[in-house]
Structures are given as structure tokens and as C-alpha cells.
Amino acid sequence: MQRPNPERLLRRVQEEERQEQRGKLKIYLGAAPGVGKTYTMLQDAIAKRAQGLDVVLGVVESHGRQEIEALLGKLEILPRKAIDYHGRQLLEFDLDAALKRNPGLILMDEMAHTNAPGVRHAKRWQDIKELLDRGIDVYTTLNVQHIESRNDLAAQIIHARIKETVPDSMIELAETIELVDLPPEDLLKRLQEGKVYFPAQAELAKDHYFRKGNLAALRELALRVTAERVSAQVLLYRQGQGIKYIWPTKEKILVCVGPGPESLKLIRTGRRLAAELQTEWLAVYVDTPRRHAYRNSAIQNLHLAAQLGAETRVLTGFDIVKEVIKFAHEQNITQIVVWKKIRPRWQSIFFANLADEVVRYSGEIDVYVVTGGLTDAKPLTKKMDSLPFLSAGIDWSVYGVAIGVVALTTVINLLFSEYFKSPDIVMLYLVGITLVALFAQTGPSLLAACLSVLVYDFFFIPPYNSFAITNISYFFTLGVMFIVSLIISYFTIQTRHQAELARSAERQMATLHTLSRRLASTRGVDKLIETGVQYIAVVFDSDVLALLPEGEALVVKASSSGEQITLDAKEQSVAKWVYDLGQVAGLGTETLSFSKSLYVPLLTSKGVMGVLSISPPTERLFTPEQMHLLEACANQIALAIEVEG
Structure with missing residues (x-):
């Protein structure tokens, strides 16, 4: 086992110190109401109190369940805050009283709950975050359909949109996620016995939300969230400890993408394997100085992989095999998919084959070799028609x-x-x-x-x-x-080359930091848009437009050139498509690729509020890293506009 990287070790120690000062969050995750999340949470809290920990009930809803009410009497209950709302008196969690009481552990039921107007935070998860920041441990409950990233999937299952959601960043804060699981048959039995809802509500729920198929699908979704959380914890531990050998806790596939058309077959093969194994997969391209002339073709292949569900990366180095194997160990990859070109025997003697080299150095990682014929396929772009030393890029x-x-x-x-x-x-x-x-x-x-x-x-x-x-x-x-x-x-x-890589990574971090700082010091929606447009134009050396809706049309609100610009019908249609669907399209993508510009949506929690148009001067393609940075910049601009508005 190699020694841990000193810088990574220092970061881990610093992060552990911050974690020690912050309160610990435990989430009791379930697939549906009635599986026993609150009951399990109360039992654990009572056990903690018996061990001498100072435990109070912040907010726990019994919903008339006798077994819950029996447990509530065994714990101290924090008085709630009365809020007048349209002539009604609502009882909400009193955050200030909880902070003043400063217990060792506080129980906060229903993490996704929306607070009544007039309290400090709009959402209960925000109350929880402030408690954690003050060093107070929190137990809370959550159903899987309330997780922001799973909300769309859950809506497709139950045919209804859940409006109350919790951001994934709060899930990542949790030190522990405990899955409270109950088979659909047992949950339906509890529903019939009136242990979930009152009889009238139970009959309605049984015909809609509590269908057996719905419960099975939501149960699978909850299991996946828990499994992904455990997998992420394993990966962080391996990286923190400097462990390089593979822990085959689950299958994880890596596809080695190149600039040639054979990579299309590789990508589809990787997608099929991932679907069969029901696991995640990654696609990587190693950009070496000798392959740099083929970069655009490789990026097109990576875009296809991303559309098929892969996480894409561009690695930079001199030795393709070394970079691939190093990355595979860092990501705990169990299978590598690689292309092997079939050559005449005499060529195999004098020229090393990439697939053979990957197999030689793969160690405990399985290698899936995809082969092709003797005849070279036609190149994807004109740039590949010539030899590297005759390329126009030299x-x-x-x-x-x-x-x-x-x-x-x-x-x-x-x-x-x-x-x-x-x-x-x-x-x-x-x-x-x-x-x-x-x-x-x-x-x-x-x-x-x-x-x-x-x-x-x-x-x-x-x-x-x-x-x-x-x-x-x-x-x-x-x-x-x-x-x-x-x-x-x-x-x-x-x-x-390595120094250039380090500077590139530093520039990306500095880009986001500087943009965030400039947006924070700007007031007014128009000024925010103009600031964001000008900054992206400089960083990416491109012409940038910001389009916002006016009625049924999208109108250019700001341009990096400062001129009044009107898009033609084709470009307007691309921008409208991006606005309607909230997806990236245009130059360098597989969607509406005829466009001369890349269109990125301005996404917020309330939906798409506008579109950015980025036009590089030479119609060059953006790398996946640049695409991610562009989307991150767009998200920062959108968030600033949402807060200002």
C-alpha cells in the first residue's frame, strides 16, 4: 500500500476538525409514510437518553398513532412557537428556544416540512442546518421522494409531483443514513389497520400512492440512495487513507474512449454492461501531446457517453495506460472496457497494443476487450485525415x-x-x-x-x-x-505539462470564486446578468448572450459586446428548446448541433429562468471540464438572480 498523499492527508485532517465542531446528522430514510421512521428514531433517542445524553424533542408528529404517543412521554418536549397565519394559529418549531436550550441531541421529524411564514427559515432542513452549525446533533426523518435529485423519478412512479424537497447537499451532510425498510405487503397491512392514516384517508391513499407497485419502486429507490451513500463513504475512505488497491464492493465500469469511430462501439458496449449489472459507469479520454490534434473528435465521443448516462472525464498525461490505471484505482473501478485493434502479426511484434498494455498493468481489475477488423474505419473529422505531424494544428x-x-x-x-x-x-x-x-x-x-x-x-x-x-x-x-x-x-x-495542469485546476477554482464574489457585490437583476455575461466572455474567450423570457419569446437582455443583437430563427429555436427542457444544446453536443453557439440553461429551484449563449470565435468544442465549469457559472448566475428577485 502506498503512503497517503501529504496534501490529501492534511485536507482530510482539516475536514475532520471541522466535522468535530459541527453537530452530527442522522437521517432515518424510508420509502413511504408508515414504514416506522419516527418510531425507530424515538427508540434510538430514548436509548441515547438512558446513556446520559441530553435529548429533547424539537418537532415530532404522532398523527394520532398510539405507539408514537407512548414514546413521546418518555422525552423532554421543547415548547413550540405560535404563529398567526390568516386568522389561524400554527405551532412551529422554535429555533431560538432550541439554540438557547442547547441540548446534546434534538429530534426533528419530517425534514422536508415547509415552515409557516414569519419564522426565520422557510424550510425545516434550514433549521436543522443551523442547529448542526451550532454543534447540536440532530436526528430527523425523510421519505426518499423528498430528496431533490430523486424528486423527478418519484413523480414518475406515483404520478404526482412532491413540492416539498430537501437539497442533496443536506443528505451529504449526514454522518449516518439509516434505512427503515418495510415490505409493501406489511405496509399495506398497517394501512388497513389504521396505523398510517385515518380510515377515510387510508382508502384514498390505497387507491393512489399506496399501490403495491408504487411501494416496491419507491423501496428500490430508497435502497439505491442508501447504497450510493455507502459507496461514496467507501470511496472517500480509500482516498483519505491512500489505498490504491481495489475494493470490489460493487461493480463499476470504466470505458477508455479514443478519438476514432471505434469508440462509439466501446461506449455502447459499456452502456450495455452497466445496464446489465445495474451499476454506474465512467468514460475517460487521455489527452496526450501526440493526440492533441484529435481532441475535438474525442470530445464528441465523450458527449455521446454523457448522453447515455456516463460520468465523463478528460485526463491529461504522457502515458495513456498509466493514467487510465491510476484513475481506475482512484475510482475503485472493477471493469475496464478497452478497444483492441487487430493487426498483422508482424506489426504486433514491433508496436505495442493499448489493450495488451492495459491488461498487463490492470492487476486485480477485470479488462473487457472489444475487437475490430484489420481495416481502419473512416475518421470522424477532417483533422484526422492527415498524419499528426501534417495536422493543421501544428x-x-x-x-x-x-x-x-x-x-x-x-x-x-x-x-x-x-x-x-x-x-x-x-x-x-x-x-x-x-x-x-x-x-x-x-x-x-x-x-x-x-x-x-x-x-x-x-x-x-x-x-x-x-x-x-x-x-x-x-x-x-x-x-x-x-x-x-x-x-x-x-x-x-x-x-x-503537470505544472500546466495544476494551473488549469487552480484557474477553474479561481474562476468560480471570483464570479461568486463579483455577483455578491452586485445589486439589481440587470446588473447581475451583465456582470455574469462579461465575466464568462473573458474567461472562455467567447461572445456571450443572456436571453430571458418576455411573454412567449426569449429576448437578449445582455451581450458581452454591448451591441443590440437579435438571433435568427434557427438560433432562437435552439434557445427556446433549451429554455423549455432545461438541457444544454447546440455547438459540441448531440442535440441541435448545427448551431454555432452553445446554449446553457439558467437553472434554479423554481425552474429555468433564462438561457446563456456562448459562441467561441473559431467554433471550437469545449472540453467536458469546460462544459462543467460553464454550467457551474450559469448556476451561480441563476442563483444570484433568484436571490435578488
Whole structure:
């Protein structure tokens, strides 16, 4: 087992310190009312009180159930706060009284409850969060259909929309989620006995919400939420402890996506495997300097994977196999899906096959190999029609600079040849090669290494001004010089590449932080939109528009150029589609891809409030990381507008 990463270990220690100061949250999760969440919570609380813990009841609803009322009498009950609402007196949880009482543990039933107007927080989960922030432990109950991310799924099952929801961030705060489970047959029996609702309500519920099929589906949903929570805890523990070997607690699939059309078959195969195993799957592309010319094609393939339900990532490095295996261990992957190109036998001897290398280094991870024929499929884009070194993306001036560096080094060596010894001359050439590697990629560095060896042989090894070599020992000198040149170039480029990655990650975090700070200091919806548009335009080097609804149409409210812009009918239709469905579309996606712009919805808890249009100057495709960052920026802008409005 490898030693834990020091920075990761420090972050874990700091997070543990923050967790120690915060109260502990335990959620009793159920598939439906009546499964026994409140009863189980009360029993656990009574046991804690018997152990000497200071326990009070904040809010617990008995709904007339005798077994619940019997348990309520065994605990201290916090008086509720009376709220006058339209002539009626409502009793709500008294947050200030709870904070003043400062118990060790407080019970808060029905986490998704909406408070009456006039209290501090609109939702009970907000009361719970403040209690946790003050260091008070909380027990609470929740049905799975009230979780924000499961709300749509539950609505499809029960054919009704649940309006009261709890954000997933609160679920992630929970130290423990206990599933209170009851088979549908037993729950229906309790319903008939009047232990869930009163008889009149029970008959109505039985014909609608409490159908046996509904209960079975909601039960499966609750089980999945609990299983995902446990899986996330296992992953966090492995990462925190620096554990690299796989814990096969459940199947998890990784598809190795490339830029070619064979990746489409790989992606569909990965999707089928994930569906058969009923598990999550990821699709990754390793962007190396040599493959960078094919980047757009790979991103298109990743977009397809995302549409089929995969979590997509772009990894950056020099060694594809090394990056894939490292990522697989970090994510606790149990199966890797990889493409193997069938080659003639003679090619297999001289050229390594990616699939074979993955199998060789996979260790305990299973590898699923998908094969193809001898004939290459047609490339996806024009850029792939040419060889990498003939690609339009190559900057030939860099090769010219590499030649110039070698020429300058040679001139210096010739001028001072009377004072330099052979090792000095070699060292100066190595310095030149290192300089090339500091700003160029592999191609120019390799050219500089080859030219340095040839020029050194021509000018500084007898017979001079000739490539002939009379002493066999010079072959060894030239060989060592060439190998050392390659090693220096490789590690210099790799170090620079890793530094660029670190700067990129830092820039992304800084982008969100700066945008959040600017939005926080801005007042007025129009100013917020203008601030967000201008900031995204600068960060992504694109023309940005913000479209908001006016009646039945979407109108451009702000543009990064400051000009009055009207979209044509096609672009307007794309924007309207994004607004209606709340999904990303346009440039670089599989939906309405004819558009010259990418359209991102401004999503809030109340729905879509507008659309951002992002138009890069060269119609380049955004990477998945850039797409995620764009969506995060759009969400921040939408949240700021919602709060302001």
C-alpha cells in the first residue's frame, strides 16, 4: 500500500476538525409514510437518553398513532412557537428556544416540512442546518421522494409531483443514513389497520400512492440512495487513507474512449454492461501531446457517453495506460472496457497494443476487450485525415525555433572550441535541448536532439566536417548523448505539462470564486446578468448572450459586446428548446448541433429562468471540464438572480 498523499492527508485532517465542531446528522430514510421512521428514531433517542445524553424533542408528529404517543412521554418536549397565519394559529418549531436550550441531541421529524411564514427559515432542513452549525446533533426523518435529485423519478412512479424537497447537499451532510425498510405487503397491512392514516384517508391513499407497485419502486429507490451513500463513504475512505488497491464492493465500469469511430462501439458496449449489472459507469479520454490534434473528435465521443448516462472525464498525461490505471484505482473501478485493434502479426511484434498494455498493468481489475477488423474505419473529422505531424494544428514556427537553438549552440561551441573540451560542448547542446523542451512539445524536442547529435558529429568529432566516424568509441558517445537528450526532453516536457495542469485546476477554482464574489457585490437583476455575461466572455474567450423570457419569446437582455443583437430563427429555436427542457444544446453536443453557439440553461429551484449563449470565435468544442465549469457559472448566475428577485 502506498503512503497517503501529504496534501490529501492534511485536507482530510482539516475536514475532520471541522466535522468535530459541527453537530452530527442522522437521517432515518424510508420509502413511504408508515414504514416506522419516527418510531425507530424515538427508540434510538430514548436509548441515547438512558446513556446520559441530553435529548429533547424539537418537532415530532404522532398523527394520532398510539405507539408514537407512548414514546413521546418518555422525552423532554421543547415548547413550540405560535404563529398567526390568516386568522389561524400554527405551532412551529422554535429555533431560538432550541439554540438557547442547547441540548446534546434534538429530534426533528419530517425534514422536508415547509415552515409557516414569519419564522426565520422557510424550510425545516434550514433549521436543522443551523442547529448542526451550532454543534447540536440532530436526528430527523425523510421519505426518499423528498430528496431533490430523486424528486423527478418519484413523480414518475406515483404520478404526482412532491413540492416539498430537501437539497442533496443536506443528505451529504449526514454522518449516518439509516434505512427503515418495510415490505409493501406489511405496509399495506398497517394501512388497513389504521396505523398510517385515518380510515377515510387510508382508502384514498390505497387507491393512489399506496399501490403495491408504487411501494416496491419507491423501496428500490430508497435502497439505491442508501447504497450510493455507502459507496461514496467507501470511496472517500480509500482516498483519505491512500489505498490504491481495489475494493470490489460493487461493480463499476470504466470505458477508455479514443478519438476514432471505434469508440462509439466501446461506449455502447459499456452502456450495455452497466445496464446489465445495474451499476454506474465512467468514460475517460487521455489527452496526450501526440493526440492533441484529435481532441475535438474525442470530445464528441465523450458527449455521446454523457448522453447515455456516463460520468465523463478528460485526463491529461504522457502515458495513456498509466493514467487510465491510476484513475481506475482512484475510482475503485472493477471493469475496464478497452478497444483492441487487430493487426498483422508482424506489426504486433514491433508496436505495442493499448489493450495488451492495459491488461498487463490492470492487476486485480477485470479488462473487457472489444475487437475490430484489420481495416481502419473512416475518421470522424477532417483533422484526422492527415498524419499528426501534417495536422493543421501544428505550429511549424516552433520547429524553426528548435533549429535556431541548435544553430546558435553550434556557433557558440565553434567560437569557443579552443577553450571547450568535449564534455563542455556536449553539455551546452543538452542545455539547448532543455530550452527547446521548456516551450515546445515532443516533436521539436526530438528534432533538436537529433540535430545536436548530427552537428556534434560533423563539427567536433574527427574527421571534422564529415559524418564519418573512425573511432568506434564515438558511437558510444553519440548514443549516450542522444539517449540523455531524449530523457531530459521527456522529463522537462512532463514537468511543464503537470505544472500546466495544476494551473488549469487552480484557474477553474479561481474562476468560480471570483464570479461568486463579483455577483455578491452586485445589486439589481440587470446588473447581475451583465456582470455574469462579461465575466464568462473573458474567461472562455467567447461572445456571450443572456436571453430571458418576455411573454412567449426569449429576448437578449445582455451581450458581452454591448451591441443590440437579435438571433435568427434557427438560433432562437435552439434557445427556446433549451429554455423549455432545461438541457444544454447546440455547438459540441448531440442535440441541435448545427448551431454555432452553445446554449446553457439558467437553472434554479423554481425552474429555468433564462438561457446563456456562448459562441467561441473559431467554433471550437469545449472540453467536458469546460462544459462543467460553464454550467457551474450559469448556476451561480441563476442563483444570484433568484436571490435578488
